[in-house]
Amino acid sequence: MKSLFTILFALVTITTFAQKDFQGKAIYMSKTSIDLDNFGGRDGRQVSEAQKKQFLERMKSQLEKTFILDFDKSSSLYKEDAKLEAPTTGGGRGPRFGGFSSQGTKYKNTKDKVALEATEFFGKKFLISDEMVQPEWELGAETKQIGNYTCYKATLLKDPNPLDFSNFRRPRNDDKDDKKEDAEKEEVKQILVTAWYTPQIPVSNGPGEYWGLPGLILEINEGTTTILCTEIVMNPSEKAAIEAPKKGKKITREKYSETVTKKMEELRQNFQGRGNRGGGRGRN
Template identity: 65%
Template sequence: MKQLITLFLAFVTIGVFAQKNFQGKATYMSKTTLDMSSWGGRMNSMSEAQKKQIADRMKSMLEKTFILSFDKTASIYKEDEKLEAPGAGGGFRMGGLTDGGTKYKNTKELVALESKEFFGKNFLISDTMEMPQWELGSETKKIGNYICYKATLTKDVDATDWRNMRRRNRDDDKKKKDANKDTTETVKVTEDIEIPKKITVTAWYTPQIPVSNGPGEYWGLPGLILEINEGRTTILCTEIVLNPSEKLEIEKPTKGDKVTRKEYTDAITKKMEEFRNSRGRGRGGRGRF
């Protein structure tokens, strides 16, 4: 009976997908966890109440809602903006280092664009869209009404992605013991911060919605990706609407100076270095390109 129900749902979904003007809308919840005990420095001298206050203020940066609007080949992925209560942590948005902006993907034309603002300047970032080297697994699980399959991928880490940053030398005592030695290759960001060069990503996709798309930069699987686990970040689909009554606008972003991903990363890295230097000289952190 279970298999018959699954088969029926698959036929219904495929029938919906086969419609000429097929569109879909998926809502994703993104959550990043931070181990504040590893920060060291002033954090170690703070009370639990002070740490909780900081964690509450950072919640708007660590927990976000995104909307993926998609058709058979293209998609738009952007944050579901909501008004924040006064004092709810807007100061922790970290400008261009957050997950803001609009990401466009076209899996047929192999076009990936991201419209993003950083320090008052708008960028239109183009990415090389090569087929991701997913390793497909046989493990399954249900997410809502959809049967999902597991896939994994090893990828290079974006040097500006704060979600994967960590304190350097935080495990010195463990590293002295061969059994606990950390062999992960890292890149030095500052004297105190490092970031791994590569990271393993786990995806859960459903063939019941046969579009090769997913949240953020992710695509290339035989079905819509409903969950991503990447380091300390989990992105989980909480709602899917197929062929919504209101037509979705899925168009390439055009706003911003056109740059490659490398050019954007280089510009941001340079600006953040200037930011750190200016703070060190006591000139504050405000600045523009």
């Protein structure tokens, strides 16, 4: 009986992907954890458990997200499922990190090797282009079941994202701390990325920047972030227009990173300046 079901499922899959106008939709849940043990205040004191809890509650909208991947045989659009944010327990809304919170729309075309991201940072719209070099995945034999799909394991080493907001710490008014933090950044090693893909959906695509495997990627584990597919719809009744974004200032990923880093450093210095004027090491 099981073998008969497998054969029928295979026939349906082959028929589905043989269609010229094939399209699919995948829903992903992304969750990021932050280590607050070394997250100290400006005076160097460790934050309390209550403060950690309050911070995580305010950051929930940034640490837990839902994304939609619309895909066909060679291209895809990946964007956040935008919903009205609920007010935090403090009466306000959680802090937003517009430049590096993965809120842009990511377009990939694995056939033409085109990768674009339309995003906004401090009121300016950017159209970021990425090089689509074939990822050096190491394929494994380990498998696991995700929903109705059998997935295979693959791993990849990548450089850490310099704009990942979880890597930013509250600045302290201590030159020694700054030098120590700079040294720690220099010692950052490559991140191990673990992907789980299914050949049952034979498209070389996946969430975010990920692609290059012989099947749709249903799960990504990258550092402190896990992205898991929770729903797949084949040939949805309402098909999305999978087109490359065109609006925004054209810029390379490298130049965009430099722009954001420069702006964040300006904000950091302003923050430290206000701290010094407000007490701490005030001027005589």
